[in-house]
Amino acid sequence: MTRRATQVPFTEKLKVVKIQGDGRCMFRAIAQGLARNKGIFLGPEVEVQEADQLRGAVTEGLCRSKKRRADFKEALVSIQTEDSLDNYCRRLQNPSFWGGEPELLVLSKMLRVPIYVYTKEQGFAAGYSPLYKVGEKFAKAGKDWKKRKPVKLLYSNGNHYDLLTG
Secondary structure (H helix, E strand, C coil), rough: CCCCCCCCCCCCCCCCCCCCCCHHHHHHHHHHHHHHHHCCCHHHHHHHHHHHHHHHHHHHHHHHHHHHHHHHHHHHHHHHHHCCHHHHHHHCCCCCCCCCCHHHHHHHHHCCCEEEEEEEEEECCCCEEEEECCCCCHHEEECCCCCCCCEEEEEEECEEEEEEEE
16 A cells, blocks of 8 residues: 655744734835845834835825836736725725735835745644745846845734744
8 A cells, every 4th residue: 555645835934023013014014024134123113114105105106197007907906806996095095004915016016026925834834834925036136126035924814914034
């Protein structure tokens, strides 16, 4: 009798950096991740400022200019499956509006940085498994950008992001 090998999901051993859950958590985690990739630690006040600037960049890219919006077609598809663009843009300006896939797509492209989202694995192979990745091409050097370290986020509880390092 032959036994079939059981596949274990790929997991990574990473360290969680807790991010405050105030509606800005995804933006905060990205700001902190970008800074830490450069060896910088952001204090709470600067983290909020940077998070709000990231939210503003997404708002600018998707809501203020039709010409600029054309650069983010994937994000628009994601938005319009759940909401109208006008309603989305009104909600995006509220600092307690949660970020998600559309904002990740826009920020990855704007910043030319890969953003990887993980989920926590339970059991024997505890660790973190990739949920989805955006901007993977920016992990390699291109003609008009430098190779970038990914920002790694932990998505949990259906609405919260923390930063992963390591």
